[in-house]
Every structure is written in structure tokens, then in C-alpha cells.
Amino acid sequence: MKKVIIIGAGLAGCYLAMLLQKNCQVTLVTKGARQDSNSMLAQGGIAAALDPGDSPAAHEQDTLKAGQYHNQALAVEQLVHVGPELVQQLIAMGMNFDRKPTGDLDFGLEGAHSHHRILHANGDQTGAALTTFVQRQLAYVTWLTNTAAIELYTNKGVCQGVLVRDIESGQQRILTADAIVLATGGLGNLYDFTTNNETITGDGLVLAARQKVALKDMAFVQFHPTVLALNNRCYGLITEAIRGSGAILVDEHQTPIMADTPQKDLAPRDVVARRLKLWQQNGHQLFLDITNVSDFTHRFAGVCANLDKHHVPFRKTHLIPIQPGAHFMMGGIQTDLSAQTSLSRLFAVGEVACNGVHGANRLASNSLLDCLVSAQKAAMAIMTLTNLPLANFKYSPTLFVTPKLPTLAVLQKKAWHYLGIERTRIELRTFLIWLKQYNFLQLQPSQLSQKELTIANLCYCAQLIAEAALAEPKSIGAHYLKEEITHESSHH
Ligand SMILES: Cc1cc2nc3c(=O)[nH]c(=O)nc-3n(C[C@H](O)[C@H](O)[C@H](O)COP(=O)(O)OP(=O)(O)OC[C@H]3O[C@@H](n4cnc5c(N)ncnc54)[C@H](O)[C@@H]3O)c2cc1C
Incomplete structure (x- = not known):
């Protein structure tokens, strides 16, 4: 039986494990508990063109438009056609999505979708x-929970091993396999304002980058417009589905913030996030006004529980204090349509991968769907791998280098400022110069504490984002260069 190691227990990793478990010997390595993932936090739902009035072609068009046509067309085609089949298979297996009183599936609406096509549960x-x-x-x-993957091992150009660390005991060992799959999610914790689970720290991207595996589209980080914000801190996502149900963004004077833009409150996330940032810079407070959302407490029970936990008086005021936060990484480890990376027998699925499906900006609720589709494609490719003898890796520490790293808080603040919703080339360069004083590129992961390794990995991600952003010729999608707009607007 083939040995497969899957790193990450979000939807992509677990769905792949489900597909492979009967034909392969599967080990699922995950840094925290089984519940620790962004997948567990997803609120809005999963997009699938299954409503009779809808079509994969319409979903395809919406995805391409949101991605600013920077998407890989074939990846989008695969997503919108294969995705609905996989969702239907899950329904047949017993997965319960919410239904209308008639028994029909209840499709919700989110930003930049032309149809109600978001299944929720x-x-x-x-x-x-x-x-x-x-x-x-x-x-x-x-299952290997509380276990972090910290370094990949290759043999004659083939990925066959991964060094893992038991986070509690600190014990490290090399696991070998016929295929290794990165399903480690994105990098939200590079930023101080984020919607992400705390285990999501760009590890998979760095595991790959350290082996010179090709990455792609690293400039494109999506900022979600509405994160619960109290005393300058973030406390979880306020789903876009609430705006899909009639909520609007307002300031402290109840002025509607998005009223004069074409798609108003359901404009693409980057447009809304930038508008909110501008409003905030002008000294305003930001709120989501839920006055017009019917049945709010029932339909958004999870959000309500979170609001109550933080004593937000939304039942009286109908206002939720929000601000934008880092949410999703469109870029990542470059893969083909079968989730194969540029390194033989290393696969990447879900958010850590970049098969080009999201382009320069992700359409809401497409990522859970991509988790299913990319995992299914990886499963098919892994099942057809031929047998190769496995290497016998030995751990050989190199000379210890004393780490010189920023604190996580400082790095996050810098990233928010320089690599955030709006960027300038000068500031990107300033950031890269600042980063140069740290030695994260020289450090050996096995010799670092888990905390140091996390910071080193996030520094590496920050460098990759800044370099990719500088290489982008112009503003596109979630990557927005402030200078260019000034330049353009001076011509109008
Ligand atoms: C609050 C929130 C709401 C969202 N809502 C939606 C939505 O409604 N619809 C939608 O389509 N998308 C949504 N998204 C995006 C979507 O949830 C994610 O893109 C998707 O779940 C990613 O799945 P994944 O399996 O690739 O990674 P994740 O679910 O993030 O899982 C990554 C896993 O890897 C583990 N890991 C990380 N590093 C290591 C390491 N070094 N060693 C071992 N394990 C490691 C993590 O602990 C985790 O288990 C939302 C995201 C957030 C944060």
C-alpha cells in the first residue's frame, strides 16, 4: 500500500484523507487539535451551481470577473464543473445543508455572485x-495531532520525507512516504487584524519555498471587510452573507458608506475594504447596520453567540462594530490541475496551493469548493503513482546560528502597514530593507523553538509577498498600489 502523509487537517487535507484512506496508508499530521483550522471557521458557505436557474457557466464568469481575469481559465472550468458533483456526493453521503421549508436546498447570496448559489449548514x-x-x-x-511539519526532505529530486515535531514534547522525527501533501492553509497571522485560526502561519508556503518549489501570485492577499473590532482588536469574522441578506455598512452618523459604488455593499471585497480603510483614516467609526436583516439571530446564530460573548449590544443598537482584516491567500504553491507542485511527489491542496482558480481576488465561498476539487484531483494523481523505493533519511543538524528575529507583534504591525490593503512601491522597498536585518533565511527550522519558527516562517512569507507585490506591474484585484491611482487620477 502506498504511504501518504497529509499535512493539515482542514477541509482540503481531511477530504483528501477520506478519498485515499481505503487505498493508501494515510497519516494526517496537524499542528493543533482536529478542530484547529480555517475550514472550521467558515461561515458563509460553499458555492455550487446547483440551483435550477443557475449554471456552471455563470459561476465561471463570476469567478473570472472577481479574479480580474488573472485566473487560470482551466482551473476555473474544473472548479465550477467538478465542484457541484462533489457537493452532491457529500449530500448523498448524508451531509446536511440547510433547506427551505419546501425541502429544496436553500441557496444564499454573497458579494459578486450573480445567482443565489451558496450552500450553508x-x-x-x-x-x-x-x-x-x-x-x-x-x-x-x-492522526498525529499537536504535531508540526517543519522541514521537507528530498531524495534525488523527489520529495519523500518530512521532519515533524511533537509540539508538547519537542521530539522530532522524519516520516517518509510515497507522496507528501501540503494542506496547511494560508498565512492570515502575518497580520495583526485577521480572521484566521491561530495555527495558520504560512508554514506550508515556507516548507515549499525552502526547497525552491515554485510559488505563484504571492502578492494577492484578500482582506475581509467585516471583522468584529473592539478596542483595536479583532474577534472573528462577520460573514458577508449578512450583507447578502440586506445589512449595510455605515459610520457613526449612520451614513451609508457604500451607497455610491455600483454594487454597493456587495461590491468585491477589495473595493469594500479600501473604502472602509479610507473612511477609517478620515476618523470615522465603522459599523454593519443589521436593521434590515430579517430573522438575524436565528439565521446567524454563530455570529450572535460571538457578539454576545463580547457583550456587543447589537439587539438594541442593530449595529456591529467592524473593520477589515486579513482573510485569505489567493497565491501559494504553484500547482497544475492535479495539485502537483514543481517538486516530484509533493502535492498542495486547498488554500496553501495556487492552481490559479482565484486569480487576483477570490470570489466568496469558492475556497471550500476548491478544497474539495483540488483534493479530489490530488487523490486521483496519487493513486496512479508508481512505486519508488523510499529513502532512509538521517537528521543531520548544521552549525547552530543564533536567531535574530522581530517579535511577532512588531512583524504583524509592519505587515499590516506595508503589505496591507493599500501599498506603495516605496513602502514595499522600505519594508524589505527593514526585513534584511533579520536572519530568518539562515536558520535551520529544527534548531528553533516553535515560537521562533513561526516568526521565521512569517518573515519569509512577508518577504515573498513584498517581492511579488513589487514585481506586479500595476494594481490588480487584491493587490492595490496607491501611487498608481494618484497618477491615474491626475490625468482625469
Ligand atoms: C473566519 C473565516 C471564514 C471563512 N468563510 C468561508 C466561507 O464561508 N466559504 C469559503 O469558501 N471559504 C471561507 N473561508 C476560507 C476557507 O475557510 C479557507 O480557505 C479553507 O477552509 C482553507 O482550507 P484548507 O484545508 O486549505 O486549510 P485550513 O482549513 O486553514 O487548514 C490548515 C490546516 O493545516 C494545519 N497546519 C498549518 N501549518 C501546519 C504545520 N506546519 N504542520 C502541521 N499542520 C499544520 C492547521 O493547523 C490546519 O489544521 C473562511 C475563512 C475564515 C478564516
Whole structure:
């Protein structure tokens, strides 16, 4: 039986494990508990063109438009056609998406979708429902929780090993396999304002980058417009589906912030995030006004529980204090349509991968769908791999280098400022010069504490984003250069 190591227990990793478990010996390595992932936090839902009035072609067009046509057309085609089949298979297996009183599936609407096509479960707890459902199917998988993957090992140009660390005991060992799959998610914790689970720190990107595996589109980080903001800190996502149900963004005077833009409150996320940032810079407070959302407490029970936990008086005021936060990484490890990376037998699925499906900006609720599709394609490719003898890797530490790293808080603040919603070339260069004083590129992961390794990895990600942003010729999608607009607007 082929040995497969999957790193990351979000939807992509778990769905792949489910597909492979009967034919391969699967080990699922994950840094935290089984519940620690962004997949578990997904609120809005999963996009699938299954409504009778909808079509994969319409979904394709919306995805390309949101991605500013920077997408890989074939990847989008694969997503919109294969995705609905996989969703239907899950429904047939017993996955319960919310239904209307008639029994028909209840499709929601989110920003930049031309149809109601977002399936949701338990109202706003889709990610938890779906990921738990898939995890429950994992009967033949070996779980290694609280275990971090810290370095990849190759033999004659083939990826065959990964050094893992038990986070509690600190013990390290090399696991070998016929295929290794990175399903480690994005890098939201590079920023101080983020929607992401705390284990999401760009590790997979750096594991790959250290082996010179090709990355792609690293300039494109999506900022979600509405994160619950209290005392200058973030406390979780306020799903876009609430705006899809009639909520609007207002300031402290109840002025509608998005009223004069074409798609108003459901404009693409980058447009909304930039507008909010501008409003904030002009000294305004930002709120989501839920006055017009019917049945709010029932439909958005998860959001309400979070608001109550933080004593937000939304029942009285109908206002939720929000601000934008880092949410999703469009770029990542470059893969083909089968999730194969540029390194033989190393695969990447879900958010850590960049198969080009999202282009320069992700369409809401496309990422859970991509988790399913990329994992299914990886499963097919892994099943057809021929047998190769496995290497016998030995851990050989190099000379210890004393780490010189910023604190996480300082790095996050800098990243928010320089690599955030708006960038300038001068500031990107300033940031790269600042980063040069640290030696994250010289450090050996196995010799660092888990905390140091996390900071080193995030420094590496920050460098990759800054370099990619500088290389982008112009503003596109989620990558926005302030200077250019000034330049353009001076011509009008
Ligand atoms: C709050 C929130 C709401 C969202 N809502 C939606 C939505 O409604 N619809 C939608 O389509 N998308 C949504 N998204 C995006 C979507 O949830 C993610 O893109 C998707 O779940 C990513 O899945 P994944 O399996 O690739 O990674 P994740 O679910 O992020 O899982 C990554 C896993 O890898 C583990 N890991 C990381 N590093 C290591 C390491 N070094 N060693 C071992 N394990 C490691 C993590 O602990 C985690 O288990 C949302 C995201 C957030 C944060």
C-alpha cells in the first residue's frame, strides 16, 4: 500500500484523507487539535451551481470577473464543473445543508455572485458542519495531532520525507512516504487584524519555498471587510452573507458608506475594504447596520453567540462594530490541475496551493469548493503513482546560528502597514530593507523553538509577498498600489 502523509487537517487535507484512506496508508499530521483550522471557521458557505436557474457557466464568469481575469481559465472550468458533483456526493453521503421549508436546498447570496448559489449548514456554521462531517468519515487514518511539519526532505529530486515535531514534547522525527501533501492553509497571522485560526502561519508556503518549489501570485492577499473590532482588536469574522441578506455598512452618523459604488455593499471585497480603510483614516467609526436583516439571530446564530460573548449590544443598537482584516491567500504553491507542485511527489491542496482558480481576488465561498476539487484531483494523481523505493533519511543538524528575529507583534504591525490593503512601491522597498536585518533565511527550522519558527516562517512569507507585490506591474484585484491611482487620477 502506498504511504501518504497529509499535512493539515482542514477541509482540503481531511477530504483528501477520506478519498485515499481505503487505498493508501494515510497519516494526517496537524499542528493543533482536529478542530484547529480555517475550514472550521467558515461561515458563509460553499458555492455550487446547483440551483435550477443557475449554471456552471455563470459561476465561471463570476469567478473570472472577481479574479480580474488573472485566473487560470482551466482551473476555473474544473472548479465550477467538478465542484457541484462533489457537493452532491457529500449530500448523498448524508451531509446536511440547510433547506427551505419546501425541502429544496436553500441557496444564499454573497458579494459578486450573480445567482443565489451558496450552500450553508447550521446557518452560519458551514465550515464546522462540513469539516466535522468529513472528519467523521476518517476510519482508517493515522492522526498525529499537536504535531508540526517543519522541514521537507528530498531524495534525488523527489520529495519523500518530512521532519515533524511533537509540539508538547519537542521530539522530532522524519516520516517518509510515497507522496507528501501540503494542506496547511494560508498565512492570515502575518497580520495583526485577521480572521484566521491561530495555527495558520504560512508554514506550508515556507516548507515549499525552502526547497525552491515554485510559488505563484504571492502578492494577492484578500482582506475581509467585516471583522468584529473592539478596542483595536479583532474577534472573528462577520460573514458577508449578512450583507447578502440586506445589512449595510455605515459610520457613526449612520451614513451609508457604500451607497455610491455600483454594487454597493456587495461590491468585491477589495473595493469594500479600501473604502472602509479610507473612511477609517478620515476618523470615522465603522459599523454593519443589521436593521434590515430579517430573522438575524436565528439565521446567524454563530455570529450572535460571538457578539454576545463580547457583550456587543447589537439587539438594541442593530449595529456591529467592524473593520477589515486579513482573510485569505489567493497565491501559494504553484500547482497544475492535479495539485502537483514543481517538486516530484509533493502535492498542495486547498488554500496553501495556487492552481490559479482565484486569480487576483477570490470570489466568496469558492475556497471550500476548491478544497474539495483540488483534493479530489490530488487523490486521483496519487493513486496512479508508481512505486519508488523510499529513502532512509538521517537528521543531520548544521552549525547552530543564533536567531535574530522581530517579535511577532512588531512583524504583524509592519505587515499590516506595508503589505496591507493599500501599498506603495516605496513602502514595499522600505519594508524589505527593514526585513534584511533579520536572519530568518539562515536558520535551520529544527534548531528553533516553535515560537521562533513561526516568526521565521512569517518573515519569509512577508518577504515573498513584498517581492511579488513589487514585481506586479500595476494594481490588480487584491493587490492595490496607491501611487498608481494618484497618477491615474491626475490625468482625469
Ligand atoms: C473566519 C473565516 C471564514 C471563512 N468563510 C468561508 C466561507 O464561508 N466559504 C469559503 O469558501 N471559504 C471561507 N473561508 C476560507 C476557507 O475557510 C479557507 O480557505 C479553507 O477552509 C482553507 O482550507 P484548507 O484545508 O486549505 O486549510 P485550513 O482549513 O486553514 O487548514 C490548515 C490546516 O493545516 C494545519 N497546519 C498549518 N501549518 C501546519 C504545520 N506546519 N504542520 C502541521 N499542520 C499544520 C492547521 O493547523 C490546519 O489544521 C473562511 C475563512 C475564515 C478564516
